Amino acid sequence: xTVRVEPARILLFAxxxxxxxxxxxxxxxxxxxxxxxxxxxxxxTLLSRNGxxxxxxxxxxxNCEACNACVPVRVPVDxxxxxxxxxxxxxxxxxxxxxxxxxxFCEEHFLLYDRYLSARxxxxxxxxxxxKQYREFLLSxxxxxxLFEFRLGARLVAVAVADRLLDGLSSVYTFFDPHLSARSIxxxxxxxxxxxxxxxxxxxxxxxxxxxxxxxxxxxxxFLPQERLIEGRWQLHER
Numbered sequence: 226x227t228v229r230v231e232p233a234r235i236l237l238f239a240x241x242x243x244x245x246x247x248x249x250x251x252x253x254x255x256x257x258x259x260x261x262x263x264x265x266x267x268x269x270t271l272l273s274r275n276g277x278x279x280x281x282x283x284x285x286x287x288n289c290e291a292c293n294a295c296v297p298v299r300v301p302v303d304x305x306x307x308x309x310x311x312x313x314x315x316x317x318x319x320x321x322x323x324x325x326x327x328x329x330f331c332e333e334h335f336l337l338y339d340r341y342l343s344a345r346x347x348x349x350x351x352x353x354x355x356x357k358q359y360r361e362f363l364l365s366x367x368x369x370x371x372l373f374e375f376r377l378g379a380r381l382v383a384v385a386v387a388d389r390l391l392d393g394l395s396s397v398y399t400f401f402d403p404h405l406s407a408r409s410i411x412x413x414x415x416x417x418x419x420x421x422x423x424x425x426x427x428x429x430x431x432x433x434x435x436x437x438x439x440x441x442x443x444x445x446x447x448f449l450p451q452e453r454l455i456e457g458r459w460q461l462h463e464r
């Protein structure tokens with residue numbers, strides 16, 4: 226897909242060095258897009274193609290002086306074929322149905338998010354979130370954010386937050402009922418989003434950053450083939 230964006234000068238701001246969230250004993254530096262710069266789907270698509278991500282209202286990219294461990298990853302959905310374990314996950318979750326909501330605050334979503342963080346990230350700095358923190362992390366006034374509800378009957382079991390781009394979806398965050406982890410619902414949510422990009426007639430599901438040394442990020446390498454942004458070029462990695 227060709228994305229046409231009018232030329233614009235975007236100011237970038239670098240943070241001071243701070244402790245890395247993923248790799249111990251390392252410092253990190255982050256580039257942020259000028260928060261006053263007007264953003265839309267075209268600008269966001271262009272930035273995503275250059276390795277940027279959204280967190281709340283902000284768009285950022287790692288820019289560490291002595292480390293390039295954070296590798297942007299996207300899945301070319303027309304080439305993706307689920308592996309055997311992923312096929313089992315698809316079959317195991319066929320009883321779920323999905324409802325697409327607009328990117329606005331929902332109390333039911335927040336309560337599930339709270340339970341998820343309490344179980345999966347206890348004492349990690351993300352647990353005990355407030356509603357304000359939830360909004361500031363996942364929602365945005367300018368992005369075309371979609372909230373995919375995964376329900377088992379009437380019961381909400383997962384929410385996948387994604388931004389719609391001109392060429393695909395950018396997966397922001399997924400949270401789910403921790404008591405149903407045996408279903409591999411996190412994996413299922415990604416597989417479903419790959420299928421949704423296909424249904425929309427778009428090209429890529431952007432998965433954010435893959436970090437080979439971070440156990441939290443290892444799951445992303447299982448969605449193959451995938452493209453990784455290395456030295457300014459998207460490079461295809463297959464099985």
